[in-house]
Amino acid sequence: DTAVSQTPKYLVTQMGNDKSIKCEQNLGHDTMYWYKQDSKKFLKIMFSYNNKELIINETVPNRFSPKSPDKAHLNLHINSLELGDSAVYFCASSQDRGLSTDTQYFGPGTRLTVL
């Protein structure tokens, strides 16, 4: 009964490849997020979707494209992977009520290593 799940847990790939990370939440939440945690453990938001609509888009290269087929899923597709993309990527979700004050629930993270 995992609340927020991500696949894969580990992803090792060559520079220049295209890869996707999938995220699913079974909490019935309206809002989902992608965060990137770099090698120094600094955690920074990348994207946020509310009911499949993009609402937060931080300064992220165009090679990163989130896709939300429905409000329970938010996948992250990365084109032309670069060495600097190596990080742990976290998906999260929260129940949105407009002026949302709800806590974000995080997935287990996906460790991406670009060789």
Place this chain on the structure above:
Amino acid sequence: AQTVTQSQPEMSVQEAETVTLSCTYDTSENNYYLFWYKQPPSRQMILVIRQEAYKQQNATENRFSVNFQKAAKSFSLKISDSQLGDTAMYFCAFMKRWKTSYDKVIFGPGTSLSVIP
């Protein structure tokens, strides 16, 4: 821009002792939320405790409590009776309003806590 600072990159505490992790933040907002998240070696981010800025009473959650000083923009986490399972990175986080109605969480750089047997 809002910022969150954790001035202690690493800390250690003896098992069963008490430890306090510090966090300060900078904002011009009046209504906001503060969180402490724990990230154990398994990497998962786990919510430890949450505080609403409009509440003067400090939040508590079992062995975890906060000292929220709004005027000083300080939000420290106290862990009592430390256990080995408390070993983790601890992130202080601030939730502000972004655009009109959606909130954006800003995380501090983290404090690595080691509980020593």
